[in-house]
Structure formats: C-alpha cells, structure tokens
Amino acid sequence: MENFQMLMQGFEVLFTFQNIGATIFGAILGLIVGAMPGIGSLAGVALLLPLTFRFNPTTAIIMLGALYYANMYGGAFSSILLGIPGDGPAVMTLMDGYPMATKRNRPGQALLTSNISSFIGGTIGMLILTFMGPALAEIGLKFGPAEMTALLLVAMTSIGWLVGENPTKGLLLTMFGILLASMGMDTLSGSPRYDFGSIYLLGGIPFTPFVIGMVGFSQVIKLMGERHKENKVVVNKLTIKGSMITGHDFKRMLMPALRSGFLGTFVGVLPGAGATTAAFMGYAAQKSFKSEEPLGSGAIEGIAACEAANNGAAAGAFAPLLALGIPGSGTGAVLLGGLMMWGLNPGPLLFTNSPDFAWGLIASLFLANLITLMIAWGVIPFLIKILSVPTKLMIPIITVVCIVGSYSTSNSMYGVLIMFISGMLGYVLTKCEYQTAPALLAFVLAPLLESNMRKAFIISQGSLGIFFEKPISLVFMILLLSIMLFPIVRPVLVRLGLLKKKVK
Amino acid sequence: MKKHVLFIALVLIAALATPLFAQGGVEAKSAGFVPSKDIEWIVTSSPGGGSDIYTRIITDIMTRLNLVNGQTFLVTNKTDGGGEVGRLQVSRVTAGKIADHTLLTFNSGDHAPMVKNTANRIENFTPIAVMAVDKQLLYIGEYSKYKTFTEVIAAVKSGKNVVIAGSKGDDIATYEMLVKELGFTQNQIAFITNDATSAAITSILGGHVDLVMSKPAAADQYVAAGKLVPVLALANARFTGNLAAAPTLSEVGAYANVENPIWRGVVAPKSMSAEAAAFWSSAFEAVSKSEAWLNDYINKYKLVSEFKNSVQAKAYMEKFEADYLKSLGK
CATH class of the missing domain: 3.40.190.150 (Bordetella uptake gene, domain 1)
Structure with missing residues (x-):
C-alpha cells in the first residue's frame, strides 16, 4: 500500500499543466516516431534528449517516458497497414495484423485490437512495476549467463511452431538466420567474423534494415506483380464506429493479451532482452494455446499476443532502470545517459534520493498509456484510408518509406543496400514457400544466446554442469528436455495407455 | 532566481x-x-x-x-x-x-x-x-566469495578460478596487463566481456561473477549504496573519496602497479x-x-x-x- 501512496504522490507531481503537456507531446511524437519504419524508440529518444536539457529533469523524463511508451503503439500502425514493421517489436504484429487488414478486410479492427491489447499489456506491466518493481529487478538479477542461456534455449524451441508446414525449410532458414546474426564483431573477443574484408560488414548486419527488407520490401516486389489488379480492399468503414470490435473479438483478444502482458513484463526485466524479444516470445507462446483462426492468417489472438507482450516489456524494462540503474535496452541506456546529464544518479539510491522523480515517471507512464490509447483510437478512421490508395501508387510510397527507414538506422546508404538485398532475398524465399519468420526469430535470439552461453562456459571453465547446478536454469533445462523429448516419448506413452492418441 | x-x-x-x-x-x-x-x-x-x-x-x-x-x-x-x-x-x-x-x-x-x-x-x-x-578499479559485490584482493590472489594460488566481468576495449587491455603482472594464466583469472559496464555490474549484483572492473563513474551509485566495494585500484596511486580504501597492486604484494589510462x-x-x-x-x-x-x-x-x-x-x-x-x- 505504501507503493500505492507513492504512486499517488507521483500523480501529484504529474498533474501540473507543464507535465501533462509534456506527456501529451511525448505521446503524440512517440506515435509518429513509432509508426515511421526504421526510426524506433531509440532514435526518437536520442533525438529528443538534447532538446530536454533546458527542462527540469522531471518534466524531461516524463516526456521521454511518454515518447518511449507511445512508440510501442505506433510501431503496429505501419505493420498492419503497410506490411512494413515500424520498429523491431512490431515485426510479429505484422504476421497477423497485415493479413487481417488486407485479406480479411478488417483494418480498423486490427488496429483497435493492437491498441487495446497494447493498453492491457502496458497496464499489467505498470501495475507490476508499481507494486513489485524493486523486487522484480532483484529477480532479474538472478538471471545470469547460465539462466539466460537455458531460457533462450527454451525460447529457441518455439521456432518449431513458426516453421509452418515444411520443417526442413524452416530449419534451413533458422540456421541461415543464425549465420547472418553471427556476422560482424564477435561480442566477447572483439575479433571480426565473416567480414569478407569489408569494414561495413565488421559491424554485422543491422537488424532494422534487414527486417524492413525481409518483410517490407519483399512485399513491395510482390505488389509489383499485382499492380494491375483492382484494389480489392473496400474501405467503407471510415468511422470509429465502423472499426469497433465485436464482443466476440474482445473475448478472443483478452486471454492472449493478459498472458502476454505478464510474460512480456517478465522478459522486459531480464538483462539484455528487450521488447522485440518479448514480442517474439509472446507470439510463439500463443502458438501453444488455442486460436480461433490459425496464426499467420490474420488471427486476432496473434496481434493481441505480441502487442501486449511488447508493451508489457516496455514497462517492465523500467524496473531494473529505476531500481538498479541498469538499462534493459538501448533506449534504456539513452534514458540513463539523460538522467546523468540532468544531474540525477540513476542507481540503487534513486527511489530513496529522488522519489518525486521516480514516481512521477511511473505515474506518467500510466497517463501516457491512457492518452496514447485515446489518440490512437481517434486516428484509426483516418489511418485506414491508406488502404484505399491504389496499389500502383502504394508501391513507390512504400519504397520511399523503406529507404528512409533503413537509411536512418545509421545515417548511411549501407542500411539501404542491406534493405534492398534482404528484400529481394525475402521475395525469392517467400515465392519458394519458405517462411521468413524463423530466420527473423533466430536473428534476434542467436546473438543473445551465443554471448550468454559463452559467458556461462567461461564461468564454469567449459563444464556443462553449470546449467544443471543452478535451480532456475535447471527448471528451464527440464522444460527444454521435455519439449524436445515429448514427440519421441509420446508414442510410447500412447502404447502404454497413459496418453490418448492425438485426434486430428 | x-x-x-x-x-x-x-x-x-x-x-x-x-x-x-x-x-x-x-x-x-x-x-x-x-x-x-x-x-x-x-x-x-x-x-x-x-x-x-x-x-x-x-x-x-x-x-x-x-x-x-x-x-x-x-x-x-x-x-x-x-x-x-x-x-x-x-x-x-x-x-x-x-x-x-x-x-x-x-x-x-x-x-x-x-x-x-x-x-x-x-x-x-x-x-x-x-x-x-x-582509470579503472576492481570491485566485489554482496555475494562475492572474496573480500579483499589478497584473498583473490591466495585463492588463485590454491587452484581456484576467479572470474572478472568488464566492458569491451579498454577493460580487456587492462585485464591482460593485470593477469600478466600477477603471473597467472587467462584461465586462472578469466574475463567476461560485456557490451557495457552496466551489464558487467548487473552480473556481479546477481552474484554470477567474482569481481567487476569499472571506471569510477559507472560504479559510483553502487558504491554509495554499499552494493559494490572497491578492492583494487588499477592505477599508480590510490583514488580519493569513497574509493580511497582500495589499495594499488604494489600495496597488495610484490607486484608493479597496473595502470592503463583510458x-x-x-x-x-x-x-x-x-x-x-x-x-x-x-x-x-x-x-x-x-x-x-x-x-x-x-x-x-x-x-x-x-x-x-x-x-x-x-x-x-x-x-x-x-x-x-x-x-x-x-
């Protein structure tokens, strides 16, 4: 209850004209920045940071917090409407969001689903942050290299659910994703890998251009083949009312959103894992639950699962940042830099030394969450008009968006080149019925897995025992083994009469 | 005003x-x-x-x-x-x-x-x-097995392995100088490279490594909160303020000081x-x-x-x- 009182004090700090203005401004800017492909929360916060030096620190962080937060909403817009992920976490939203908007002709509902589940996920994350923040941060600390390795191995098995109908092709692309991710400087020793003598490749394949190309630009190439087709999407529901979801839709969305909200918050707290990882895990986890329509075909459950997870993670990431001064993501690191420039010392003493500031920030997250939901809801009718633009006009527009997005990740043409190459690759792969999702998931998880596994082996002097000695990693290892062995053991269990035969 | x-x-x-x-x-x-x-x-x-x-x-x-x-x-x-x-x-x-x-x-x-x-x-x-x-220092955390750097050296000599976490670049170079001066191998005192010092501090706060290498600024708050304690100054002279308690390497034993100015x-x-x-x-x-x-x-x-x-x-x-x-x- 003490925390609740502190939160109320936080709201007192927040409810000044200036701070609410800052929240609204941050939220609007965050939506825009999030919706622009390539310019994610990291760039948004980094660009705004120098502007805020003249503000008082509380107002400044409230604005940046709101921006960061709203960004998680905005990312889904371009995913759903254009088929280009607005930022990393929105990649998975695309898997169901884009089909739902185009094939099922329910763009308003897709956007609304994403907004409401973002709100649910975010609220769960913030409540957990409010009541258990410091405790949660301590739990996050327990996840050292060994525990993270075990958790990531379990997460990697979820690729099995993403491979689709042809496991060989899925596995092939998983391996391909891992290989691509291993390019660049080795994280532990700093020695170059697969750089082929190019200094650009020394830095590896940048994630954002790769993803924009793989799923966004490949889409453009596909559209080029269909440019003379009549635009099938008839947008006649341009009002808020027309994009309302039904009670049945809400029921379908609620459970995945709740589950993912918790899962996402937890992933957000873990060191090194951010909103992107959370969204992937949330989506993969949904595969093991029932969805009314198959995931990937425009299922509401799919959108809800990843949007709730990434917003939960965004809130969860504040727990280690505020309680311990440890940034959970790149954006967190920039915020941390900001805190130091304002003369605050983020770290274990922040809650004690600057309670106004810490709780003001948490309160602003609640407000930003609500405001963003309202704004996002309001703009849906205007946004879905995009879908009525004829394909032949959309092609150059999306291409420009793809180019700008991939250019802005490192301010160079290198990103654009990567985007074009991976776009063509993505097109060919999709044409040959390879699923690109496993490659993307492997690309996100493999570097984390590699560095954690190698750290664990340095600690254990190369012994595998470390994964079985520590209780948390032991649990994950048992889980991993049971997931892996289940298909083998299943026929035996069936024969022994312990398990019923799978009904297809 | x-x-x-x-x-x-x-x-x-x-x-x-x-x-x-x-x-x-x-x-x-x-x-x-x-x-x-x-x-x-x-x-x-x-x-x-x-x-x-x-x-x-x-x-x-x-x-x-x-x-x-x-x-x-x-x-x-x-x-x-x-x-x-x-x-x-x-x-x-x-x-x-x-x-x-x-x-x-x-x-x-x-x-x-x-x-x-x-x-x-x-x-x-x-x-x-x-x-x-x-310049850098070595710190111990709440869960560290060793309380001073003398204990660390004794433990390594008795056949134990010690793990230091740190950041990339400069930290690796300093670590290599330290191991060389102590006359140990890189297996006896191992080093884990993290992307940033904050990640290294995370791993010692969770008790996953024995020591952490950090510059004064990144560790400051944790020292103030008592979560990290400096045990060795990687410099030719001691630091001041709340870091003054950490000895240099020559004070710990018959070694030369290790200093790698960044x-x-x-x-x-x-x-x-x-x-x-x-x-x-x-x-x-x-x-x-x-x-x-x-x-x-x-x-x-x-x-x-x-x-x-x-x-x-x-x-x-x-x-x-x-x-x-x-x-x-x-």
Whole structure:
C-alpha cells in the first residue's frame, strides 16, 4: 500500500499543466516516431534528449517516458497497414495484423485490437512495476549467463511452431538466420567474423534494415506483380464506429493479451532482452494455446499476443532502470545517459534520493498509456484510408518509406543496400514457400544466446554442469528436455495407455 | 532566481576567462583561421553513449563561450562497421574548407579496435587534443566469495578460478596487463566481456561473477549504496573519496602497479591545415580550462582532466598505437 501512496504522490507531481503537456507531446511524437519504419524508440529518444536539457529533469523524463511508451503503439500502425514493421517489436504484429487488414478486410479492427491489447499489456506491466518493481529487478538479477542461456534455449524451441508446414525449410532458414546474426564483431573477443574484408560488414548486419527488407520490401516486389489488379480492399468503414470490435473479438483478444502482458513484463526485466524479444516470445507462446483462426492468417489472438507482450516489456524494462540503474535496452541506456546529464544518479539510491522523480515517471507512464490509447483510437478512421490508395501508387510510397527507414538506422546508404538485398532475398524465399519468420526469430535470439552461453562456459571453465547446478536454469533445462523429448516419448506413452492418441 | 545566479556565474566565468580566449583568438587569427561554416563533428558510437555525451558537452561549451565564431556544430553519429566506416571517412577527407571544419571524437576505446581490425592508423589523422583520462578499479559485490584482493590472489594460488566481468576495449587491455603482472594464466583469472559496464555490474549484483572492473563513474551509485566495494585500484596511486580504501597492486604484494589510462580525445582529417589545427587545439584548451567543463563533465563523470594540445596529443596517440601494436605482436 505504501507503493500505492507513492504512486499517488507521483500523480501529484504529474498533474501540473507543464507535465501533462509534456506527456501529451511525448505521446503524440512517440506515435509518429513509432509508426515511421526504421526510426524506433531509440532514435526518437536520442533525438529528443538534447532538446530536454533546458527542462527540469522531471518534466524531461516524463516526456521521454511518454515518447518511449507511445512508440510501442505506433510501431503496429505501419505493420498492419503497410506490411512494413515500424520498429523491431512490431515485426510479429505484422504476421497477423497485415493479413487481417488486407485479406480479411478488417483494418480498423486490427488496429483497435493492437491498441487495446497494447493498453492491457502496458497496464499489467505498470501495475507490476508499481507494486513489485524493486523486487522484480532483484529477480532479474538472478538471471545470469547460465539462466539466460537455458531460457533462450527454451525460447529457441518455439521456432518449431513458426516453421509452418515444411520443417526442413524452416530449419534451413533458422540456421541461415543464425549465420547472418553471427556476422560482424564477435561480442566477447572483439575479433571480426565473416567480414569478407569489408569494414561495413565488421559491424554485422543491422537488424532494422534487414527486417524492413525481409518483410517490407519483399512485399513491395510482390505488389509489383499485382499492380494491375483492382484494389480489392473496400474501405467503407471510415468511422470509429465502423472499426469497433465485436464482443466476440474482445473475448478472443483478452486471454492472449493478459498472458502476454505478464510474460512480456517478465522478459522486459531480464538483462539484455528487450521488447522485440518479448514480442517474439509472446507470439510463439500463443502458438501453444488455442486460436480461433490459425496464426499467420490474420488471427486476432496473434496481434493481441505480441502487442501486449511488447508493451508489457516496455514497462517492465523500467524496473531494473529505476531500481538498479541498469538499462534493459538501448533506449534504456539513452534514458540513463539523460538522467546523468540532468544531474540525477540513476542507481540503487534513486527511489530513496529522488522519489518525486521516480514516481512521477511511473505515474506518467500510466497517463501516457491512457492518452496514447485515446489518440490512437481517434486516428484509426483516418489511418485506414491508406488502404484505399491504389496499389500502383502504394508501391513507390512504400519504397520511399523503406529507404528512409533503413537509411536512418545509421545515417548511411549501407542500411539501404542491406534493405534492398534482404528484400529481394525475402521475395525469392517467400515465392519458394519458405517462411521468413524463423530466420527473423533466430536473428534476434542467436546473438543473445551465443554471448550468454559463452559467458556461462567461461564461468564454469567449459563444464556443462553449470546449467544443471543452478535451480532456475535447471527448471528451464527440464522444460527444454521435455519439449524436445515429448514427440519421441509420446508414442510410447500412447502404447502404454497413459496418453490418448492425438485426434486430428 | 536560480537562472539569475547561473547567468551571473556564466558572465563571471566569461569575464575571468576572456583574457585566455582573447589570447587564443589572437593566435588563431594571426594564423589565419576562424570557422566560416558549420562544423561537422563525427561520433562513431550511438547517441546517448559516453562518447556522444562527451562530444555534446564540448559542443555546448564551445557554443556558449562563443569559441567558434558563431558557427553551428552538426554532430553526426556514424556507427557502421563498429565505427570503422566513420573513422575511415574522416581520415580520407581531402584538403580544403571541409577538412578544416571536420572533427572526430577519438578515444582509446576507438583507437585500439581500429588498429586491431583495420589498416587505418593514427598517421592518417591530425590529432587535435586529449581532454581527459580515466582509470579503472576492481570491485566485489554482496555475494562475492572474496573480500579483499589478497584473498583473490591466495585463492588463485590454491587452484581456484576467479572470474572478472568488464566492458569491451579498454577493460580487456587492462585485464591482460593485470593477469600478466600477477603471473597467472587467462584461465586462472578469466574475463567476461560485456557490451557495457552496466551489464558487467548487473552480473556481479546477481552474484554470477567474482569481481567487476569499472571506471569510477559507472560504479559510483553502487558504491554509495554499499552494493559494490572497491578492492583494487588499477592505477599508480590510490583514488580519493569513497574509493580511497582500495589499495594499488604494489600495496597488495610484490607486484608493479597496473595502470592503463583510458583517454578521451579529438582528431581531425590528416588534410586539415596547420592553421586550423592550431585554432582547434587552442579552442579545446579553452574548453578544458572552463568552469563548465570541470562541473558538467570532469566532476560529474569522475574523470581526470588532462589536456594535451595538438603536438602533445600526436606524440601521446602515436605512443599508444606503438605500444598496442607491440602487445598484439604486429
């Protein structure tokens, strides 16, 4: 209850004209920045940071917090409407969001689903942050290299659910994703890998251009083949009312959103894992639950699962940042830099030394969450008009968006080149019925897995025992083994009469 | 009220420092260079990181003290290829107006990987200044098995393995120097490279490693909260303040002190004119002597202010490169 009182004090700090203005401004800017492909929360916060030096620190962080937060909403817009992920976490939203908007002709509902589940996920994350923040941060600390390795191995098995109908092709692309991710400087020793003598490749394949190309630009190439087709999407529901979801839709969305909200918050707290990882895990986890329509075909459950997870993670990431001064993501690191420039010392003493500031920030997250939901809801009718633009006009527009997005990740043409190459690759792969999702998931998880596994082996002097000695990693290892062995053991269990035969 | 005080303080600083700048200005003018267009300043790491903050604070002070003839700084973050692309680009700027208006943030943490992974060398740049140096310490956490560095040495000698967590670049070099001086192998005392010091601190707070290597600034809050305790100063003399309890290596036993100064500097394209280089060198000197630099940067980030002008910086960076190449066996 003490925390609740502190939160109320936080709201007192927040409810000044200036701070609410800052929240609204941050939220609007965050939506825009999030919706622009390539310019994610990291760039948004980094660009705004120098502007805020003249503000008082509380107002400044409230604005940046709101921006960061709203960004998680905005990312889904371009995913759903254009088929280009607005930022990393929105990649998975695309898997169901884009089909739902185009094939099922329910763009308003897709956007609304994403907004409401973002709100649910975010609220769960913030409540957990409010009541258990410091405790949660301590739990996050327990996840050292060994525990993270075990958790990531379990997460990697979820690729099995993403491979689709042809496991060989899925596995092939998983391996391909891992290989691509291993390019660049080795994280532990700093020695170059697969750089082929190019200094650009020394830095590896940048994630954002790769993803924009793989799923966004490949889409453009596909559209080029269909440019003379009549635009099938008839947008006649341009009002808020027309994009309302039904009670049945809400029921379908609620459970995945709740589950993912918790899962996402937890992933957000873990060191090194951010909103992107959370969204992937949330989506993969949904595969093991029932969805009314198959995931990937425009299922509401799919959108809800990843949007709730990434917003939960965004809130969860504040727990280690505020309680311990440890940034959970790149954006967190920039915020941390900001805190130091304002003369605050983020770290274990922040809650004690600057309670106004810490709780003001948490309160602003609640407000930003609500405001963003309202704004996002309001703009849906205007946004879905995009879908009525004829394909032949959309092609150059999306291409420009793809180019700008991939250019802005490192301010160079290198990103654009990567985007074009991976776009063509993505097109060919999709044409040959390879699923690109496993490659993307492997690309996100493999570097984390590699560095954690190698750290664990340095600690254990190369012994595998470390994964079985520590209780948390032991649990994950048992889980991993049971997931892996289940298909083998299943026929035996069936024969022994312990398990019923799978009904297809 | 606060603003007034700040304003008055600034005016005072400006007034006190004016003779200095005037001198610098006269020198620069007589040498015939003043900035006449926007200044492009390249930073090869991400916005918000240590190098970025360092750069933006300097640009802010230079603008406030009116050192650059009212011109604007355009700070560009070029992170491709781990920063190598940006560094190569600066080294290749052809002589002329652009070369005289281009600067690059250059630290020991940039210099070492550049020399290790590419053919680019300091001779392709014009060193402008070294602004500050930093040193590291080893800390233990709440769950650490060993309470002093003497205990660590004893444990290793009795056959135990010790793990140190730290950041990349400079930390690895310091670790290698330490292990060499102690006469142990890299298996007996292992090192885990993290992307940032904060990640290394995370792992010791969770009790996953025995020691953590950090510069004073990154560990400051944890020391104040009692979560980290300094056990060894990787310097030739003890630190001050709440870090004073940590002994240097020579105090621990019959070893030489291990010190690997981490410097923050600025370089320009090789093709920058001598007049421009002299102008920039004196502009940076003015920054390093300003009150704002001490308060907003040096004291806040607990660094040691150590200014080296263009000539001194050149010798310093060349020596750093030669030493590093030797340690690589190149």
